[in-house]
Amino acid sequence: MSAPIIRVEELTVSLNTDDHQRNIIDSISFDMFPKEIMGLVGESGSGKTMTALSIMQLLPKTIKICGGSIWYEDKDLLKMTSREIRTIRGNKIAMIFQNPRMALNPLMRVGDQIARAVCLHCEVSSEKSKSMAVELMSQVGIPDAESRARSYPHQLSGGMAQRVLIAMMLACKPKLLIADEPTTGLDVTIQAQIFKLIKEIQSEIGVAVLLITHDFGVVSEVCDRVGVMYAGQIMEISSVIDVFTNPKHPYTQRLLKSILRVDRKSDLDTNKALSPISAVFDSPGCRFASQCDCVRPECLWERPKIYTDSPGHSVYCFNYSRDNK
């Protein structure tokens, strides 16, 4: 396998309040390889978005990275100055957001916004950038791009606005695209169109995609690999096939059981509800331990080591570590 384009190593991110510090991301590590689509799934509060914002270096001021490193092509993003980061953010690593209309400037025509991104990263004249913007818009499937370029964000539907963001990201041919729940709030038919577009672009320009979602259906249809997160810890990383056919971590198993499918009826009554994530952040061990059916004593006070089941399938769980077999 080729070298990873991004390597997250023991990243820890904490939220400091007046009286205490809480690690909202607790020492997570993963790699991403060129041209793959990797999913990051978890429930709300599991730290998916914070992981993405750490890579982009766009964390809010109250949240600080307090350990680990994020390697992009032999450079640690966390040690870069803000000037250096700006040559990478948007250019090499781009991001599209959950609420596309919020990510656009409401006072500027969308064509001009794309042109600005083109200008900033591609060193072309402003005349050229405008025609490139229209070109990009028709490339992402916006009909009648020339007149659409003159619309303001509020005149676009959610699906169109997301296409505009994708066009903007395309302007610089990034190596990594982070898509943070890009279809939340869109209807399923539009969601299908957007994912089709993302997959087309991915195979065309060979960008790697980190897709953040809470929908296992999307994971199954779009992703190659997936990381499952719970309360700021990664529980399991594996190929999509393995996660569905051979889930190892008790949390993954529990999560998969709670999925409702449209093509068949599930048994609603067998599932216990999980307690809210906020209650488990202060545990020094595995954060799922207090709700796990196969909990061991060491789970409560020690962080589980990584256990590799087969190449590319790793689990953070004591039940699989060698000494316990």
Added chain:
Amino acid sequence: MEPLLRVKDLHKHYKDGRYTVHAVNGVNFDIFPGEAVGLVGESGCGKSTTARCILMLEQPTHGKIIFKNQDLAAMSEHPLRSWRRFFQIVFQDPNESLNPRFNVKRTLKEPLFLHGLYQDSHQLGELMKRVTLEIEHLERYPHQLSGGQKQRVGIARAISTSPDFVVLDEPTSSLDMSLRIHILSLLRRLQREMNMAYLFISHDLSTVHNLCNRVLVMYLGRIIEMGTSEDVFNNPQHIYTRALLSAIPIPDPAIKRKRILLQGETPNSRDIEVGCSLQKRCPYVRQECSFPVPYTDLGKRHLVACVLAGSEIINGS
């Protein structure tokens, strides 16, 4: 069996400057006692407006809402108020539908007081137990409760007056997967215990499939297909229903499906056309589609407003 609720030719139009927005455009259906009916469709199709008209939170522009043989649409405000204890609603976002200054006790007491049903605090304890909340939660305020607990308070408030009919307006869309299934199983248990009829509004077809006996599919203010869950989900006959179902990702990498992609986006409900509302987006559009399309009955009250319903073209696609 006599239907509990009959909606007859319901229309709701809004004026928007020069235009008229046809939010609901001739909707007919019945709901029988104790059944769960799903109302599905994409955003802007008129699901919530239909529900709000049924509950008389909006005055319908035209049409009858016959609940227990009384036309609610023709009723004046005063008698309507006493009828409200029989039909209730659970809203989508508990953060916005619970009063932040009321503790749970006051929230639950209010409807009971209004309808003269309040006896003692023991009654509230019973209600809390019904929705699997603890007695000590009665003293809490909404901000002290988790999302799932808040939604359960919303459910407790709706069932407190022992209604016959409850509208559930996307009650699980703000919840995480593991909680969603828990709330759905609670709703189903309550329905059986109290013999309530549900109108479950959702754009999430998988939850509807798991909770409802019957499904209504709405598009641009009209019901384009209705039938039992089995018929609509396993044998959809309208192109729109088929496209909608095929767009939902299935969490199983072993399943590969052919997707029907509709062209473009849902049009504005201002420019309502004669004939099928899908005609501009449908890949199988033909001449007959520009005339009003009657329902085809495929048996067992499986009604489809499509000229191709039951034909080879649909079943081969």
